[in-house]
Amino acid sequence: MSFSVCMRDCYDTCSMVSELRDGKLRVRGNPEHPVTAGFLCPKGALLPRWFHAEDRLKRPLIRTGEKGSGNFRETSWEEAIELVAKKLRETIEEHGSESVLVYQYAGDRGVVNYAFPLRLFHYLNTSMLDYGICDRAGQEALRDVYGTAIGMDPEGLKNHRLVVYWGINAFWTNLHGFMLAKRYGLETWTVDVVRTETAKRSDRFFQIRPDTDVLFALGVAKVIIDENLYDENFVRENVYGFEEFKNYVKTLSLDYVSEETGVGVEEIETFAREFAEKRGVIHIGYGFQRSLAGGEAVRAIAILPALVGHRFGFIYDMKTIDKSYAEGAFLRTKPAKRIPQMKLAEYIERGEIKFLYIYNSNPLASLPNQNRLRRALIENDVFVVTHDIFLTDTALYSDVVLPANAFFERLDIADSYYHRYVALNEPVARLHGKSNSEVTRLLARALGIDNPRLYESDEEVIRKILELNGLSWEELKTKGFIKVPEKPRTWETRSGKIEFYSQRAIERGLSPFPEYRKFEGQYPLRLLTPTHRMTITSQYHNTYGMIDPNLYINPADAKERDIEDGDTVEVFNDNGSIRTEARLTEDVPQGVVVLYKAFWVRLLGWNANFLTADETVEKYGNGSACHSTWVDVRKV
Numbered sequence: 275m276s277f278s279v280c281m282r283d284c285y286d287t288c289s290m291v292s293e294l295r296d297g298k299l300r301v302r303g304n305p306e307h308p309v310t311a312g313f314l315c316p317k318g319a320l321l322p323r324w325f326h327a328e329d330r331l332k333r334p335l336i337r338t339g340e341k342g343s344g345n346f347r348e349t350s351w352e353e354a355i356e357l358v359a360k361k362l363r364e365t366i367e368e369h370g371s372e373s374v375l376v377y378q379y380a381g382d383r384g385v386v387n388y389a390f391p392l393r394l395f396h397y398l399n400t401s402m403l404d405y406g407i408c409d410r411a412g413q414e415a416l417r418d419v420y421g422t423a424i425g426m427d428p429e430g431l432k433n434h435r436l437v438v439y440w441g442i443n444a445f446w447t448n449l450h451g452f453m454l455a456k457r458y459g460l461e462t463w464t465v466d467v468v469r470t471e472t473a474k475r476s477d478r479f480f481q482i483r484p485d486t487d488v489l490f491a492l493g494v495a496k497v498i499i500d501e502n503l504y505d506e507n508f509v510r511e512n513v514y515g516f517e518e519f520k521n522y523v524k525t526l527s528l529d530y531v532s533e534e535t536g537v538g539v540e541e542i543e544t545f546a547r548e549f550a551e552k553r554g555v556i557h558i559g560y561g562f563q564r565s566l567a568g569g570e571a572v573r574a575i576a577i578l579p580a581l582v583g584h585r586f587g588f589i590y591d592m593k594t595i596d597k598s599y600a601e602g603a604f605l606r607t608k609p610a611k612r613i614p615q616m617k618l619a620e621y622i623e624r625g626e627i628k629f630l631y632i633y634n635s636n637p638l639a640s641l642p643n644q645n646r647l648r649r650a651l652i653e654n655d656v657f658v659v660t661h662d663i664f665l666t667d668t669a670l671y672s673d674v675v676l677p678a679n680a681f682f683e684r685l686d687i688a689d690s691y692y693h694r695y696v697a698l699n700e701p702v703a704r705l706h707g708k709s710n711s712e713v714t715r716l717l718a719r720a721l722g723i724d725n726p727r728l729y730e731s732d733e734e735v736i737r738k739i740l741e742l743n744g745l746s747w748e749e750l751k752t753k754g755f756i757k758v759p760e761k762p763r764t765w766e767t768r769s770g771k772i773e774f775y776s777q778r779a780i781e782r783g784l785s786p787f788p789e790y791r792k793f794e795g796q797y798p799l800r801l802l803t804p805t806h807r808m809t810i811t812s813q814y815h816n817t818y819g820m821i822d823p824n825l826y827i828n829p830a831d832a833k834e835r836d837i838e839d840g841d842t843v844e845v846f847n848d849n850g851s852i853r854t855e856a857r858l859t860e861d862v863p864q865g866v867v868v869l870y871k872a873f874w875v876r877l878l879g880w881n882a883n884f885l886t887a888d889e890t891v892e893k894y895g896n897g898s899a900c901h902s903t904w905v906d907v908r909k910v
């Protein structure tokens with residue numbers, strides 16, 4: 275028996291108990307772990323299938339045909355590493371170290387596996403990624419109000435009565451969190467555009483129009499304030515700018531809020547009264563803030579828990595340990611040029627990237643505006659190296675492909691961006707490929723670097739991080755996980771209070787209060803591309819196969835276009851066009867269509883990101899606005 279951690283980019287970061295029996299991996303949820311609670315989600319339960327998948331990469335590949343053609347020859351590790359090192363050296367000599375970009379994300383969240391390769395790139399002073407694909411706007415927004423995006427310990431829910439899932443489909447994306455709330459007996463509400471599985475399992479569902487969250491939250495705040503339902507003492511002592519905020523929402527008309535959001539005035543009042551009475555807390559989602567309106571929305575929503583007297587009454591991000599040692603930014607001798615993640619194509623087009631080293635990510639499935647990105651990669655001279663477990667879409671467009679191993683094959687630890695546990699991941703078996711840190715060491719050696727920090731072992735890095743954070747290796751090895759205790763903390767804003775009137779927002783060129791703006795596109799239907807139940811972004815499509823490529827459309831919008839359930843349709847805009855089957859459903863409101871996000875283009879022939887917008891929200895850290903995409907649909 276070994277302890278494992280599901281290393282996927284997911285809130286739950288489950289602790290598992292694994293073993294190899296007759297050469298086959300078996301996994302189950304760790305029954306001792308309070309959040310995992312002894313069960314796995316449907317994706318986690320299938321991990322052995324992923325681990326033993328036939329199509330795992332076994333040998334390094336070197337491209338022989340056109341980029342994207344899939345023509346490669348197999349090679350040895352020695353030749354592959356030599357080639358990567360040679361190209362890296364040449365690129366730096368010819369174009370400077372900033373023309374090299376390391377592109378990585380949370381494909382594997384192991385502390386070492388995720389961060390150790392960055393040591394090499396820091397050492398080489400290359401360009402680094404400025405992450406903006408996922409939760410960035412909300413991070414900035416929460417900093418405006420609380421000075422931090424780190425909210426409450428979800429286990430703290432046990433002392434509460436009501437949790438609102440706002441713009442998050444928790445039953446699919448945070449199953450263990452949703453079940454935790456149910457186990458604790460909380461009432462659950464959902465605020466979403468789509469009647470999701472979470473909405474269907476919630477006690478109340480508020481279905482709002484896209485981008486109107488700001489108004490909805492301000493309307494709720496107005497009722498709470500007008501009816502004196504807020505926590506006066508708490509607000510007086512701990513809120514900065516309450517009177518100004520009160521005047522700001524005073525003039526708001528609930529009829530207007532209702533018209534724009536599509537939620538009845540009575541429903542808004544009910545939300546406000548019951549939320550105040552039950553002193554609700556809010557799980558603020560990641561998905562819904564990926565839009566032009568997302569940042570302002572999070573700012574407005576963030577105010578509500580404080581109004582009813584919570585210090586940190588929201589769930590968004592979590593940070594329990596300092597992991598910076600693994601990444602080793604101390605190896606740099608020059609400040610990093612940071613390239614916004616969402617602007618990869620733009621930087622390639624401008625000739626600023628000549629060498630791309632990609633691991634833990636599949637940008638040729640997950641980034642928006644795929645036509646532009648693929649064109650940029652083909653038309654510009656960029657040497658691309660991808661380290662992955664599978665021959666992904668990104669691997670297909672690479673010059674060198676290096677096989678990665680899976681987390682069952684190595685030692686690591688992981689923290690969570692949702693709960694407060696750090697968990698141990700022990701190796702169970704060895705099948706194929708090399709870990710991210712192994713490849714880093716090979717590359718460092720091939721480059722002739724002798725800095726010892728590039729040759730530290732995984733265990734040395736783990737032990738050092740535990741030591742720096744005051745956590746015991748022995749305890750972790752015995753139990754498989756440790757809860758990191760929360761230290762007393764306060765708000766990290768300019769005023770030291772919760773800022774309803776945000777000074778940081780003003781400095782960033784925004785209004786001190788969250789503002790409602792209407793956005794319109796060139797096409798009539800808003801395309802949302804949320805998460806799918808059986809994939810993690812692009813992962814598992816090739817191994818589990820259980821994807822849903824259909825377009826979900828409201829019957830009224832379908833009728834207008836003569837579309838019936840099951841018809842083949844074309845979905846199009848200026849970025850691209852795809853063909854799929856239409857499914858008519860009242861779960862999706864009029865004016866909105868849904869395609870699930872980022873499947874493998876290699877297998878499907880397309881994915882939603884051939885349509886999505888690559889615009890970013892500059893004032894919110896260049897966060898993704900992929901949900902601010904408009905399309906039209908026609909029957910073919």
Ligand SMILES: Nc1nc2c(c(=O)[nH]1)N[C@H]1C(S)=C(S)[C@@H](COP(=O)(O)OP(=O)(O)OC[C@H]3O[C@@H](n4cnc5c(=O)[nH]c(N)nc54)[C@H](O)[C@@H]3O)O[C@H]1N2
Nearest residue numbers: 441442443447484485559560561562804805807809810811
């Ligand atoms: N099964 C599964 N779980 C996952 C992932 C996965 O791919 N699959 N991915 C992981 C990752 S990387 C992330 S970031 C999280 C994401 O977790 P979630 O935030 O739950 O993900 P999404 O489904 O992208 O978005 C949530 C909801 O936002 C809604 N929404 C869109 N626009 C608006 C709006 O304007 N207002 C409101 N109120 N709602 C809106 C969508 O309808 C959708 O139901 O999940 C993680 N967990």
Ligand SMILES: Nc1nc2c(c(=O)[nH]1)N[C@H]1C(S)=C(S)[C@@H](COP(=O)(O)OP(=O)(O)OC[C@H]3O[C@@H](n4cnc5c(=O)[nH]c(N)nc54)[C@H](O)[C@@H]3O)O[C@H]1N2
Nearest residue numbers: 379381382408633634635636640661678803811812813871
């Ligand atoms: N249209 C649309 N697009 C979206 C979103 C959306 O809502 N709509 N959501 C966005 C969000 S929230 C996110 S977080 C991004 C995520 O986008 P990506 O970062 O591209 O995430 P994944 O698709 O999970 O790809 C991770 C890759 O890492 C590989 N991998 C796994 N483990 C290891 C390992 O140990 N070593 C190495 N070297 N590789 C490994 C996997 O095989 C996989 O190919 O997608 C974004 N894309």
Ligand SMILES: [Mo]
Nearest residue numbers: 283408409560
């Ligand atoms: Mo994400």
